Amino acid sequence: MTDELINLTLHVWRQRGPNGPGSFETHHAKDITTHMSFLEMLDVVNEDLIEKGEEPIAFDYDCREGICGTCGMVVNGVAHGPQKLTTVCQLHMRQFEDGQEIWLEPWRAQGFPIVKDLVVDRSGFDRIIQAGGYISIRTGSASEANEMPIAKDVADRAMDAAACIGCGACVAACPNASASLFTAAKISHLSLMPQGQVERADRARKMVAQMDAEGFGACTNHGECEAVCPKGVSLEWIARMNRELVRAMVKSKTPA
Amino acid sequence: MELRSHEPTGPIEERWAKHKEASKLVAPANRRKHNIIVVGSGLAGGAASASLGEMGYNVKCFCYQDSPRRAHSIAAQGGINAAKNYQNDGDSVYRLFYDTVKGGDFRSRESNVYRLAELSLHIIDQAVAQGVPFAREYGGLLANRSFGGAQVSRTFYARGQTGQQLLLGAYQALSRQIDAGTVEMFARHEMLELIVHDGRARGIVTRCLNTGKVTPHIADMVVLCTGGYSNVFYLSTNAKGCNCTATWRAHRKGAAFANPCYTQIHPTCIPQAGSYQSKLTLMSESLRNDGRVWVPRKKEDVTKQPRDIPEADRFYYLEERYPAFGNLVPRDVASRNALYVTNDGLGVGPAVNGERRGVYLDFADAIGRLGEQTIRERYGNLFEMYERITGDNPYETPMRIYPATHYTMGGLWVDYNLEATIPGLFVGGEANFSDHGSNRLGASALMQGLADGYFVLPFTVGNYLGHIRTLPPLSEDHPDVQAAIQAVDDRVRKLMNAPDPKHAPEHFHRQLGKVIWEKCGMSRNAEALEEALEKIPELREQFWREVKITGSGKDLNQTLERAGRVADFFELGELMCIDALNRKESCGGHFREEYQEKGEALRDDTNFSYVAAWEWTGNPAEPRLHKEPLTFEYVKPTKRSYK
Numbered sequence: 001m002t003d004e005l006i007n008l009t010l011h012v013w014r015q016r017g018p019n020g021p022g023s024f025e026t027h028h029a030k031d032i033t034t035h036m037s038f039l040e041m042l043d044v045v046n047e048d049l050i051e052k053g054e055e056p057i058a059f060d061y062d063c064r065e066g067i068c069g070t071c072g073m074v075v076n077g078v079a080h081g082p083q084k085l086t087t088v089c090q091l092h093m094r095q096f097e098d099g100q101e102i103w104l105e106p107w108r109a110q111g112f113p114i115v116k117d118l119v120v121d122r123s124g125f126d127r128i129i130q131a132g133g134y135i136s137i138r139t140g141s142a143s144e145a146n147e148m149p150i151a152k153d154v155a156d157r158a159m160d161a162a163a164c165i166g167c168g169a170c171v172a173a174c175p176n177a178s179a180s181l182f183t184a185a186k187i188s189h190l191s192l193m194p195q196g197q198v199e200r201a202d203r204a205r206k207m208v209a210q211m212d213a214e215g216f217g218a219c220t221n222h223g224e225c226e227a228v229c230p231k232g233v234s235l236e237w238i239a240r241m242n243r244e245l246v247r248a249m250v251k252s253k254t255p256a
Numbered sequence: 257m258e259l260r261s262h263e264p265t266g267p268i269e270e271r272w273a274k275h276k277e278a279s280k281l282v283a284p285a286n287r288r289k290h291n292i293i294v295v296g297s298g299l300a301g302g303a304a305s306a307s308l309g310e311m312g313y314n315v316k317c318f319c320y321q322d323s324p325r326r327a328h329s330i331a332a333q334g335g336i337n338a339a340k341n342y343q344n345d346g347d348s349v350y351r352l353f354y355d356t357v358k359g360g361d362f363r364s365r366e367s368n369v370y371r372l373a374e375l376s377l378h379i380i381d382q383a384v385a386q387g388v389p390f391a392r393e394y395g396g397l398l399a400n401r402s403f404g405g406a407q408v409s410r411t412f413y414a415r416g417q418t419g420q421q422l423l424l425g426a427y428q429a430l431s432r433q434i435d436a437g438t439v440e441m442f443a444r445h446e447m448l449e450l451i452v453h454d455g456r457a458r459g460i461v462t463r464c465l466n467t468g469k470v471t472p473h474i475a476d477m478v479v480l481c482t483g484g485y486s487n488v489f490y491l492s493t494n495a496k497g498c499n500c501t502a503t504w505r506a507h508r509k510g511a512a513f514a515n516p517c518y519t520q521i522h523p524t525c526i527p528q529a530g531s532y533q534s535k536l537t538l539m540s541e542s543l544r545n546d547g548r549v550w551v552p553r554k555k556e557d558v559t560k561q562p563r564d565i566p567e568a569d570r571f572y573y574l575e576e577r578y579p580a581f582g583n584l585v586p587r588d589v590a591s592r593n594a595l596y597v598t599n600d601g602l603g604v605g606p607a608v609n610g611e612r613r614g615v616y617l618d619f620a621d622a623i624g625r626l627g628e629q630t631i632r633e634r635y636g637n638l639f640e641m642y643e644r645i646t647g648d649n650p651y652e653t654p655m656r657i658y659p660a661t662h663y664t665m666g667g668l669w670v671d672y673n674l675e676a677t678i679p680g681l682f683v684g685g686e687a688n689f690s691d692h693g694s695n696r697l698g699a700s701a702l703m704q705g706l707a708d709g710y711f712v713l714p715f716t717v718g719n720y721l722g723h724i725r726t727l728p729p730l731s732e733d734h735p736d737v738q739a740a741i742q743a744v745d746d747r748v749r750k751l752m753n754a755p756d757p758k759h760a761p762e763h764f765h766r767q768l769g770k771v772i773w774e775k776c777g778m779s780r781n782a783e784a785l786e787e788a789l790e791k792i793p794e795l796r797e798q799f800w801r802e803v804k805i806t807g808s809g810k811d812l813n814q815t816l817e818r819a820g821r822v823a824d825f826f827e828l829g830e831l832m833c834i835d836a837l838n839r840k841e842s843c844g845g846h847f848r849e850e851y852q853e854k855g856e857a858l859r860d861d862t863n864f865s866y867v868a869a870w871e872w873t874g875n876p877a878e879p880r881l882h883k884e885p886l887t888f889e890y891v892k893p894t895k896r897s898y899k
Binding site: 035040046063065136195 | 386
């Protein structure tokens with residue numbers, strides 16, 4: 001592993017609060033080693049700002065290993081930055097060149113109001129799940145786990161859909177700010193599993209209605225969501241969601 | 257303070273059932289009259305909130321993350337144990353119980369561990385019913401693997417994302433209750449004080465992280481499921497936000513803190529690359545199945561490329577020292593030996609602050625024997641992750657690994673009901689001390705979090721409420737509540753207005769972490785611990801004098817959040833060292849260099865077969881020790897040996 005020091009110019013979106021005006025502010029990140037993660041580079045910039053008596057850049061982070069879905073920002077126009085299948089916390093500075101300019105913006109979407117700087121409010125995602133993204137099973141009432149065999153390929157496909165980390169990059173990348181990939185991934189995961197059949201129609205209907213109510217746009221098949229998804233969640237689930245919705249429309253309101 | 261475990265007696269396999277029969281219940285119609293606060297939304301907190309909501313209680317659930325789905329349980333990779341015996345390899349509840357007591361090096365309570373093993377069966381049923389996509393065999397039945405050296409295959413898994421899928425199961429159940437109105441969710445809210453009134457836990461004071469608003473929440477009882485304290489080391493595999501503030505605030509209000517020195521250091525993490533490093537990343541232990549651990553024999557070789565070091569000059573220290581187990585020795589043994597060889601100047605990789613702390617994990621032999629394709633199938637995603645972080649390709653050059661703190665077995669003391677020494681305060685998951693003794697086995701953290709959340713707390717909470725029936729109402733104007741609010745306001749003000757502000761909180765946190773890691777880490781001795789106990793109060797004093805927080809306390813201020821957590825780590829860190837100094841034996845994750853026999857940990861069952869529960873006295877340097885004796889009726893203490 002070779003160690004290299006680079007200097008960067010950052011143009012960072014600063015916004016005090018949800019209703020305040022925002023603008024880009026320029027900062028210089030000096031002597032950044034290429035082994036740093038992108039967020040560690042921002043930590044260094046922030047620690048410097050604090051020592052100088054200025055307010056640090058607010059950005060979301062937590063696990064820093066690409067699984068909690070907390071972090072996310074648009075780096076030079078791309079959600080989570082230039083490396084495929086990588087959250088911004090796992091992006092490392094060896095992906096950048098000395099002297100490069102980097103533009104940092106929050107997820108921009110009607111459904112994700114800005115909290116501060118690069119931090120947005122993604123509670124709309126929680127409300128989509130609350131609308132029906134679950135299987136109703138009371139604690140203690142489950143039957144023996146192996147009573148219901150599930151074909152391996154079905155379980156594997158359900159796992160592919162369930163891999164979504166709820167980061168919101170799909171919404172940020174979509175020209176319509178649609179939450180279709182997020183919503184479709186959960187609808188698909190649960191509708192594939194035999195456990196999810198009872199509530200299948202109602203779930204699709206309610207989750208899609210909530211997605212619309214949150215102000216997320218519609219899907220018009222740009223595929224930008226799949227391109228930036230750090231977990232490789234497939235566009236095919238959106239097609240499946242649409243089929244689920246049609247299926248729900250021809251079914252009665254309450255499943256028999 | 258009196259420690260009463262409230263363990264049932266009689267045959268161990270009947271204890272939990274007997275205990276349930278003897279407990280009080282709350283009638284369905286009366287449940288909605290009870291308000292319950294749950295802090296934390298991980299496996300324990302999320303599962304408890306969902307289950308209590310389903311039963312009809314009024315639940316308020318709090319988490320510091322922006323969504324309950326992001327609790328750190330999500331990062332667990334390996335799997336979850338359950339004594340289903342689906343593989344017909346002789347597993348049973350008793351065997352899981354036995355392995356856990358033995359693995360914990362005889363420092364846990366037998367009754368609790370048996371219950372955990374018993375409940376493991378129901379957890380899998382529950383998770384499958386929720387739609388958790390566990391790995392399956394071609395016949396459609398659940399797949400299992402052997403994990404962490406277990407002699408049976410009892411680990412259930414969902415690719416390398418078991419924690420994520422189990423947490424999403426709990427989160428979805430919780431979401432259903434939020435929609436039903438039984439649970440009110442407060443994301444981005446941090447608990448900063450416990451409200452104790454008339455000797456009982458009656459609520460919490462929170463700060464909304466987005467607005468800075470400080471609010472009291474009053475209830476009939478409080479359940480803390482706020483995780484462990486690995487971040488006292490600054491660098492750990494925990495999420496950056498993981499903290500001890502909720503448990504430490506409760507400790508300061510009278511909850512005993514048990515066995516704080518029991519911490520687990522995981523041997524296969526990616527080493528620190530520089531002083532700026534913010535966290536460490538764990539890679540599955542399964543890598544040791546095919547990788548060989550070595551360092552150069554000669555100090556002058558440590559900067560050479562590994563391929564330029566001939567076979568004869570490589571020191572396969574685990575294979576040489578432990579011929580029977582080799583590279584598969586338990587976590588603590590593997591970790592300690594990495595420390596010793598790097599102490600001897602044989603560490604590899606970049607020097608950080610003048611030290612090379614890394615050892616090679618080499619797959620060349622396995623690739624030669626099995627082919628690159630097989631290794632790719634087994635570990636492809638781990639190799640990719642390693643390359644993303646380090647820029648090195650492990651198919652061509654050995655990985656570099658080093659131990660990192662991963663889990664804390666210590667936590668708030670609880671009885672069999674998971675009730676702390678403050679009546680009405682219950683503690684679940686990693687936040688309590690209960691089930692793992694001095695060492696946790698692989699794939700059992702998820703098991704304990706879910707056992708507590710789905711099956712123990714919903715029941716013992718009902719028992720508590722059944723006993724107290726109705727509590728007198730507590731108004732927000734009451735002096736006990738006002739004092740708690742005032743304490744939070746004062747603390748925020750004090751942090752924001754240090755007399756000589758110079759540095760961000762991380763500056764102090766890194767220094768604290770270095771002291772704890774070096775003096776109270778993988779290998780400890782009295783002299784080093786005493787040095788730490790001199791150093792920590794000095795650093796703490798410097799922190800309060802020089803911490804610098806810019807911005808205001810009235811909106812999102814991440815520096816302020818971190819400063820409050822660091823302040824509590826300073827006090828907890830001191831208690832860890834006091835506990836480690838007191839425990840004059842080696843057991844599990846606690847290795848005292850003075851107490852060993854030919855390099856193996858030497859337990860002292862005559863003098864230390866007890867839980868050390870520390871009471872806050874107002875002076876962090878002088879906590880009061882209470883002892884809960886441990887007795888072993890079923891699993892007779894034996895020595896662990898891996899030679």
